[in-house]
Amino acid sequence: MDDKWKKKTVKKDTYRKILKYIRKHWFFVGLSLIFAAVTVALTLYIPILTGRAIDGILGPGAVDFNGVRNVLQTIVVVIILTSLAQWVMNVCNNRITYHVIRDIRRDAFAKIEILPLKYIDSHSYGEIVSRVIADVDQFADGLLMGFTQLFTGVMTIFGTLGFMLLVNVKITLVVVLITPVSLFAASFIAKRTYSMFKLQSETRGEQTALIEEAIGNQKVVQAFGHEEESQKQFDEINGRLEKCSLRATFFSSLVNPCTRFVNSLVYTGVGITGALSAIAGGISVGQLACFLTYANQYTKPFNEISGVVTELQNAVACAARIFELIEEEPQVPDRADAIELKHADGNVSLDHVRFSYSPEQKLIEDFNLNVKPGQRVAIVGPTGCGKTTVINLLMRFYDVDSGEIRVDGTEIRDMTRKSLRSSYGMVLQDTWLRNGTIRENIAMGRPDAAEEEIIEAARASHAHSFIKRLPQGYDTVIAEDGDNLSQGQKQLLCITRVMLCLPPMLILDEATSSIDTRTEIRIQKAFAKMMEGRTSFIVAHRLSTIREADIILVMKDGNIVEQGNHAGLLEKDGFYAKLYNSQFSV
Template identity: 70%
Template sequence: MQEEGQLVKKSGTQMNTLKKVLQYIETYRFWMLASIVLAAVTVALTLYIPILVGRAIDFIIDRGNVDFVSITKLLVEIAILAVSTAVLQWIMNTINNKVTYQVVRDVRNQAFIRIQKLPLKYMDAHSYGEIVSRVIADVDQFADGLLMGFTQLFTGVVTIIGTLIFMLTIHPGITLVVVGLTPISLFVARFIAKRTYDMFRLQSETRAEQTALIDEMVGNQKIVQAFSHEDEALEQFDEINERLQNCSLRATFFSSLTNPCTRFVNSLVYAGVALAGALSVIAGGMSVGGLSCFLSYANQYTKPFNEISGVITELQNALACAARIFELIEEEVEIPDDKDAVVLHQIEGKVNLKKVAFSYLPEQKLIEDLNLEVEPGQTIAIVGPTGCGKTTLINLLMRFYDVNAGSVCVEDQDIRHVTRHSLRENYGMVLQDTWLQAGTIRDNIRMGRPDATDEEVIAAAKACHAHGFIKRLSDGYDTVIGEDGGSLSQGQKQLLSIARVMLCQPPMLILDEATSSIDTRTEIKIQDAFAKLMKGRTSFIVAHRLSTIQNADRILVMKDGSIIEQGNHEELLEQKGFYYKLYNSQFAH
C-alpha cells in the first residue's frame, strides 16, 4: 500500500510538472500547430510511399514481363514524395528547435528573475553551485527531453494511427494480429518508465551537489592550498563522483532497457505479419506487392513504439530536471513592499530599535529584546565576540532580514513599511567581504552613482587613497577587472569599495571591518577620510580592532544577541566590565 501511494504521488508530481511545461509551450501555440500540421503531412507522405512501392512490385509480373514505363513513373513519383517529405521534416524540426529553445529561454529568464527576488535566507540555505546547476545543467537536460518529445512523440502517434488505417484497407485479419501483440510493447515501456523517474531525479541532485563542490573549491582555491586541503577535497569529490556514476549508471541501464525490449516485441509482431501474409499470398488473399506494402506498414507501425519508448525515457529525465527548476521558480519570494510603503527623502539619520527579537532558525535564539536609540549624526560602534549578533544587527538595519518581533525604525518609520530601495540607497556599506563586478575600475566605483562625472570618481578615489594604485594599472581607471576583482589584492578591492561609498556620500554609513585588509599606514589615512565622511552622518561601525573605534559617540558591547554594555570608550573602561577585559586583551603588554 505504501509503495502504491508513493507511485500515485510521483505520478501526480509528474503530471503537475507536465502541466507547467505546457503552460510555457502555450505561448507558442501557433508554431506548435504548424509543427503538428507538418508532422501529419510528412507522416501521410511517408505512408503513401509503400503503396507506390507495392504497385511497382506488382508490375514485375514474370521474367521478361516487366512494365518498365509504369515502374519509371512510380519511381519518379516516389522520389518527388521522398524529397518533399525530407524538406517538410527539416522545416518541422526547425520549428521544434525554435519552440524548445524559446521555452528554455523563458524558463531561464523566470529562474533568474526569481533569484533576484529570493530572500537572503534562501541563499544562505542553498549553495551557489546547486542553484547554478538547476539553472544551467537541469534546464539543458529538460531542453533535450522536450526537443525529442516535440520531434518524435506526435509524429509517432500519427504514424501508428495512419498505418493502422492503411493496413485495415489492405487486410483486416492480419491487422488484428498486429494490434493484438501491440499491448505487450506498451506494457514493457510503461513498466520500465515508472522506475526511471526517481533515478533521473537522484542523478540531477547528485550532479548539483558535485557542481556545488566544484564551485566552492574553485572559488576558494587559495584557502584550499593554504590549508593543504587538496587531498580531503579530492576524496570528497571522488565520493560524490562515485555516487553520481552509480546513480547515472542505474538510470541509464534501466532507461536503455526500454528500446531493446520494445524492439524484441516489435520483431515478434513483424514475424507474425510476415508469416500470416505469406500464407495469405499462397491462398490468393493478396498480391506479393500487397504483402511488401503490408510488411513496410508493419515495420513503420512498430518503429514509433521504439521511438516513443525512447521519448518516454527522455521525458522522465526532462520532467525530473523540470521539477527541480520549477521548485526554484516557485520558491517564496522576498516579502514585497507595501502598496502604501513610504519613500524616504532627505533623512537625517535617526534610527530606533524597539524590543527587537530575531533568529535565523526558530530553535536557535539569537537576538532577544534589543533596544537602541541613535540620534542623527552619531557614530555607533558595535563590538563583541564572534557570533554575538553584530553582523545580524547590520542585516536587520538594511532589512536583508525582517525582525521576528519588535521594530526597526528610521526617522520614526518602521522599515517594514518603507520601500527597500529608498531605505538602502540612504545607507553606504563597506564590508569585510568585498564585491566587485566584471568591468572597468571606473564602472565599479560608479556603481552606486551611475551619473557621476569622471572628476567626481577620481576625487572619491583620491579621498580613500586608491588613486595611486589605480594610476599604476595598465589602463588606469579604464582597466578591466574580472569578477570579484581578478588579480587585485584584497586591500585594493577594499579601497575600491570604500571609494564607492565616498562617491555616493549617503546620510548613513555601515562599516563592517572596512579596513581589515589594508596596511596600517594607509589605514591611518583612510581613518582620517572616514572621519570627514562620517561628520554629520549616522554611522554604524563593526570592529574587532578596538583602536579604530575609540572616538565613537557610543560603543555597544554585544554578547549572545544582547547589548550588555554601552557608553563611550572612557566610560566603558571605567566600568571595568566585558569591554575593559576585551580592550586589555588587545593592548596588554
C-alpha cells in the same frame, strides 16, 4: 502508498507546469503538429508507391516501364516534400524548446533576485547553479527529443494502422494484437526510472556544489593541506553519482531491446500471414511488400517513443527541481502603500527587537537603540554576538521576529526596500566586484556619474594611485570578483563605490580589515570626513579604529551589555575594557 501518491502528484504537477510554458508558444506547436502530420502522411505514401512499382513488374520481359518511371518520379517528389516538411517541423520544435528554456531560466533567475536571504544562506551556491544550468540543459534535451520524435512517432503509428486497414484488415489485426506487449514493456520500465533519474539529478547538484566550493576556495584548501580530504569527499559523491547513474541508465536501456523484440514478433507475424495471403491470392506481391514496409514503420516509433519516454523521465525529474526553485516563497513584498524614503535625516531607532535565524537558537533578545542624526555608532563584541545580524536587520535583509526598527520615525517595513537600502552606503569585510572595468565597478551605485566625480571619489579613498598604475587605468577589465587584484585593492574599490554615492547613512563592517596600516590611517581620515553629518554604524574587531565613535555598543549573546563612549567605557573597567586591553596586552 502515500509516498507513491506523492510522487505521482509531483509528476502530474510538473507536466502541468511544463504545458503552461509550452502553451505560450501555441502557434509554433500547431505548426509543428501540421508539418509532423504532413511528414508522416508523405512518408507512409511512399510504400504504396513502391508497391505499385513492384506490381508494374509483371514478369520476365513484361515490365510497365512508363508506369514504373512515373511512380519513381512521384517518389522523388514526395521524398523532397517530406524532407522540406521535416525541416520546417524541426525548426518549429527547436524554437519552442529554446524559447521555453529561455523563459524558465529567466523565471528562475528572477526568483533568485527576490528570494529571501535566508534561502541563499541555507543552500549552497553550487546546488542553485546546478538547478539553473545543468538541470535546465537536461530538461531541454528531453523536451527537444519529445517534440521531435513523440509527435511523429504517435502519428506514424496511427497513420500506419489506417493505411494497413485499407490494404488488409486481417493482417492488421495480427499487428494490433501483438502491439500491447510492447506498450506494457515500455510503460513498466519507464515508471521505475523516474525516481532513479531524480536521485541522479539531486546527486549531480550535490557534486556541482562541492566543485564550486572547492574551486572558489582553492587557496584555502591548499593552505590548510585539505586536498586529500577534499578528494575523498568528491570521490564519495562521485561514487554515489556513478551508482545511481548506472542504475538509471541500465533500467532505461532495457526499454529499447524489449520493444525491438516485440517489434520483431510483429514483423514476423506480418510476413507469415501476408505470405500465406499472397499465396492464396488475397493480396498482390506489391501489397505484401507495402505491408512489410508498414510493419517496419509501425514498429519503429515504438523504439523511438520508448527512448523518448526514458529521456522524458529524466527531463521531468530535472524540471521538478527547477520548478521547486521557481516556486520557493519569495521575500515578503513591499506593502502596496509603502512609502519612498527620500533625503533621510538618519534618525534610527530599534525598539524591543527580537530575532533569531532558527527558533531553536536564540540570538537577539529585546534590543533597544536610539541613534540621532549624524551620530557615529560602533558595534563591538566577540564573534557570534550579533554584530553583523544588527546590520542585516537595519538593511532589512532579514525582518525582525518582533519589535520595530524605525528610520526618521517610520517603521522600515512601511517603506520600500529599494529606497531604504539606497539610503545606506555599505562597505563589508567581504568584497564584491563584478566582471567589468574599474570605472563600471565604482559607478555601480551611480551609473550616470561623471568621470571627474569617479576620479575624485577614488582620490578620497586613496585608490586613484593604484588604479593609475594598472595597464589601462580606469578602463582596466577585472575578472569575476576581482581575482586579478589584491584583497586590499578590492576593498579600496568598494570604499570608492560608497564615496561616490555618499548616502545619508553609512554601514562599515570591518571596512579596512584588508588594508595596510599606513593606508588605513589615510582612509580613516577620509571616513571621518565622509561621516560628517551622516549617521554611521561601524562594526569593528580592531577597537583602535572606533575610539572617536559617539556611541560604542558592546554586545554579548545578542544583548547590549555596555554602552557609552571610549573613555567612559574604559573607566568602567567592564567587558569593553577587557576586550580593549586584550588587544594591546604584551
